[in-house]
Amino acid sequence: MTAVAEHVHDHEHHDHARERRMAWAKTAILIGLGLYFVYNIVSGNLSNYINLRFGWLSYVAAGLFFLMGGFSAYTLIRSRGQHTHAHDHDNHLHPAPSWGMIAIVALPLVLGTLVPSQPLGVEAVSAIDLNAAASQVSNGDATMFTISPENRNVLDWLRVFNQTDDYSTLNNLPVDVIGFVYSEPDFGADQFMTARFTISCCVADANAIGLPVVWANAAALPQGEWVHVRGHMQAGEFRGETTPIVHAETVEVIESPQNPYLYP
Amino acid sequence: MTAETPSVFRRFALAALILLLVAVALMAVLTSNRDPGTLLNIFTTRFLGIFLEAAPFLLLGALASGLIDSFVRPDDIARLMPRNPAIATVVGAFMGFIFPVCECGVVPVVRRLYTKGLPISVGVTFLLAAPVINPVVLVSTYVAYGFGPVLIGRFVITIVVAIIIGLIFAVAARPRDVLRASTLAMIPPPVVAGGSPEASASDIIPIYTRAPRKPLGVGLRDAMGTAADDFFDMGRYLIIGSMLAAAMQTFIPQEAMATLGSGPVTSVLVMQALAFLLSVCSTVDAFLSLAFVNTFTPGSIMAFLTFGPMVDIKSMLMFAGVFKPRVVAYLIILPFLLTLLIGVWINLNVPL
Structure with missing residues (x-):
């Protein structure tokens, strides 16, 4: 040495x-x-x-x-x-x-x-699968139900879906969420998803989740744009699956939020 | 911090990794229909995410290693060891909690301990366990995964594997079979207990030649310098490793990653190979593994988190400076097989 x-x-x-x-x-x-x-x-x-x-x-x-x-x-x-x-x-x-x-x-x-600092956006989404989302968010507990419906975010809603056996019990609950617009070619013309990224630690573990929305002008919404969706929940068909769907009354384009991610 | 590491190999390994990185990025940009600017942006965000989360732990690890280097003498560690080899082997697995060293810091310490008469088996267990079983890794794994199966599994599996391998060495190995001649030569002549002519090697009471303690000011000064050097030395592995992870996540289509990462055996092998090649410091490898949690099996993530800290290119080259080539091979193959077995077992038996 x-x-x-x-x-x-x-x-x-x-x-x-x-x-x-x-x-x-x-x-x-x-x-x-x-x-x-x-x-x-x-x-x-x-x-x-x-x-x-x-x-x-x-x-x-x-x-x-x-x-x-x-x-x-x-x-x-x-x-x-x-x-x-x-x-x-x-x-x-x-x-x-x-x-x-x-x-x-x-x-x-x-x-x-x-390189200008940007949060992960819609370009980083490879696919949003409703069921994959359910398994990803399954660690939430029953306290989700204590959050009043209009205060639930996309993640809270998916957790509620995950713990609900009969989706019709969610019908007509008010929905008030923000997220970015995500759609794929096989979505109906009046359908899109209000999507968010969840991160546990850092963006390396980011996971895209989304809430299906029905809105007459869905096709006109630019992919990746942040929107504020207000409406009510109604069980229905989305990509061949029965799931609760947000029936939007208003969809308003907004600025991206200061904190873009949800923390499970 | 690796005097023994031939720098040619390190350069080669590093150059190979950079080439791999460039190849992945090029291939991806050429085959993807997405805009290169957007891809660069996503890649940068993911890379910086890992770096920003990992940097504090890399700094804490470097600082701990600097302080140990300045203030803890191998004599101190050797004196704390129980005399019974079996008990000492188990204690060796937990020594990292008192002396937090990562895999790059542990080899020189073990070598010094051997020259102070530490039993081979205890050194092997300490060598394999210490990079994970220490407070910095505990906290970084907690930050990355929360308190749950990953955190518990990482610690339990590391302890079990390290103790098993240590005990194998306790049964089967003597210093002259295990250590390189240059390390053996540094062991002081034995003083035999009680002067009995029948005394064997296990009765050796090592002589503790006490290096003088450094004065506080000098010690702190040296510790800061060592910590800064450590940060650069380990930082480049973290940076190249997290760039490769972010590149794979961004440029390789999710479906291709999922195909690679869903086989119960292949996924484990892929993550072990990655852990070995990337040589990312154990204090921060948990963050890097996050890039694979959505596409790879739980068993493969666990293998990455347990095999990587025990064996990688960096530590393999350092082992070669202390142990005989055959022993270096055992020290690679045994952890590889045990973590592979455990990883595959997790994939087959633990429901998602």
Whole structure:
């Protein structure tokens, strides 16, 4: 081990300027990532990526990035002109840092800055299957029934469906939900789905769910547009299946909500 | 943090992964009828989702490993170990709770412990269990999956597999059969208990040469430096791994993924291969696995979460620096077979 350490030291000695440039690049990335976390928290973009229940973890991350970045900058400034290691290791020997490694760790920063932040939309939906949705939402419990019908969101409704044997008992209950328009070629001309993404942890586990809606002008609604649907529930046929369907009285195009996802 | 890892192999592995990533993306953009700009957007959102959720845990893991590196001496761990090898093997499975190290931190620690006279079996159990059985992984798995079968299964299966393999080594292995000559040479000459000429290797009382403790200021300074280096070292695996996961989720059609992920045996093999290739740190691999929960079988997710922390490209190369080649093969094959078996069993017997 000592031999390796000395070798590394030699190497650093020869290439001191390069080492320092790399150390500064790493420092800049650490501080940059800290700023990126703060930006996501302040701008509200964080809700595009993760379940806000764990939003506090982003504060932890920002703090730790600033701590490490600040410390690294401090060490670099103090050691200016000196040929010293920032630290030496005993059990920990790192592969010599390379520009490739630094570039990879900079990728989230690059993508986060260059690609405009957007929540998952209708383009990310591959298919919404009513039954798949039911199995996905089955972990809800009977408390769904204590939410008054007009306050239920898409997820609450699917859970209620899942726990109802006789769909006709839901007939004429008032419905008031928001979601984005989703339709497939085989939907009836007066049918669409009010869809939402549910996320448990972060968008990697996002799952599209949807409530079938009957609305005379359904065909005119642009795919993916956010809508506010008001109407009542009525059991009926949707894609060959018997299911409760929202019979819409009004469908109003709205701005996408601040928090686009539902958390099961 | 891997002095023993030949950098040529690491470079090769990394380059292969990047090529795979580019190939998946290219193939997808060429075959998809969706707009490339939209696809890039979805990919970026998913990738950043995993990164933003995982980064805090990667930082905490790096910080813990830096602090351990500065303030915990292998002597401290060796002294805490019970003398009875069987009990010590079981204790070894839980040592990670006191010394939270992930799979990249555990190998150098185990090597140092062996030179302090730690029984082979205990080291093997610690080596396999510690990357999962520690507080950082407990919390990150909880954040990803909540309290439920995945969290419990991950911990129970890891403990069982690590102890089984440890006990196999307790029965069947002696240091000179297991360790590389260079590691053996570092073991201090034995002091035999009671001076009895019949004393065997198990009576060896290791001499604890105590490295001096670092002063607090110096220790903290070193810990911060190590943590930052660790973050970059492990961060690139996380970033490449989550980019590949996000790319597969975005560019490969869901039906194709579901076909790959629905076979009770093939799905487990695919996830094991992925875990091995991606080498993502155990503190954050739970987030990466989320990209597959909707399309892959529960058993395969479980295999990913238990096999990956024990064996991957990164740790395999580090094993090779400590153990003899035959033992490295056992350390790969035994966890592979056990987690495969358990994964397939889950798929066949546990209802969705």
